[in-house]
Amino acid sequence: MDLLTQGLLGATMAQSGSKQNETRIATGIGFFAGIIADADILIQSENDPLLNIEFHRHFTHSLFFVPFGAFIVALLLWPFLRKRLPFARLYLFALLGYCLSGVLDAFTSYGTHLLWPLNDDRVAFNIISVVDPVFTLILLTAVAIAFKKYIGIAARIGLLLAAVYLSFGWIQLQRAESVTKTLAVDRGHVIDELLVKPTLANLVLWRSIYESDGRLYVDAIRVGLFSASRVYEGDSVEKFVLQRDMSELPSTSVLATDIKRFTKFSGGLVAIRPEQPDVLIDVRYANLPMNLFPLWGIEMDVTQPDQHAKYSLYRDASVETRKKFLNLLQGKDLDESAE
Secondary structure, eight states: OOHHHHHHHHHHHHHHTSOGGGHHHHHHHHHHHHHHGGGGGGOOOSSOTTHHHHHTTSGGGSGGGHHHHHHHHHHHHHHHHTTTSOHHHHHHHHHHHHTTHHHHHHTBSSOBOTTTTTOOSOBOOOSBOSOOHHHHHHHHHHHHHHHHHTOHHHHHHHHHHHHHHHHHHHHHHHHHHHHHHHHHHHHTOOOSEEEEEEOTTOSSEEEEEEEETTEEEEEEEEOOSSSOOEEEEEEEEEOOOHHHHTTTSOTTSHHHHHHHHHHHHTTTOEEEETTEEEEEEETTOBSSTTSOOBSEEEEOOTTOTTSOOEEEEOOOOOHHHHHHHHHHHHTOOTTSOOO
16 A cells, blocks of 8 residues: 555554553554565666566565564664664564555555465455555554554554454455446356456445456446445457467567566456557556556567567546546546536
8 A cells, every 4th residue: 555554554553562651662663664665666677667566565565574574674773772672672563563564555456475485476355445545544543542642552443443444345345346247247248357446545436357258348336335336337358368469479588578577467457558559558457447548558569579668657637537537436427527
């Protein structure tokens, strides 16, 4: 998730294991430990555009890296805190702050290498967005009360409420998946692969992607809290298969390797962008949940197979797009006023 939420979760965890006179110092240690896993965002290469997305949420987010990550945090903070805390207590707070960083990211749709090195697949439970203000507010409130009142029980209550919110996200996911399966049956489709994920900052509007007979079908599913679900039918596109669609490309070439890396990063849900036949897109993400206008993709020049693919962003923050998103979120027709 976003850095603020990661830090707040780390702070809450550290507070929950602190004594009353340690609450405030534990808050700072836990917050720092909660965000340090995302230092992997600094792994970049000018010569290899895909290196960053490949290693973000990678080994630093693995459950097996937690003790080492916490030790690094403790070593970094020890020169500043050695007169205030024994190293064992510092390490404990760092461990508590760091331990759920990867787990929290695994709850999102982006996923993380939670079980590396035993398993190199990204784990994504798809029950919360990478940014969710309600979840963040729950943690922020708990951290603030615990910090001000010197009481760890506030942190523990905050963690409980955060867990309840994640459970609600799981329930919403099941509802959205059920709607998608019914929709596929009505269309006469057999689902070969299904992915349903929340859209930005809410648990009401979901993006549904399923594969049937080699095509990817994308729809928006609004799962109301106290109302019937609504489907906004979207686009479909043929799923990209490297061996079939670019059979002339040498399998050991740099470009072919980059395509394989991007396909793995995207969970196999990739397609050629209809408007740009040289662009391979990650179908999981789009500016609107029922269309194929991507958030990112790679540009492929098959005439230069030994050159890296170019990673590009295609975010659309226009007023029209925001208005359509709000209409979908509120269960309105796309052309209605969002006010």
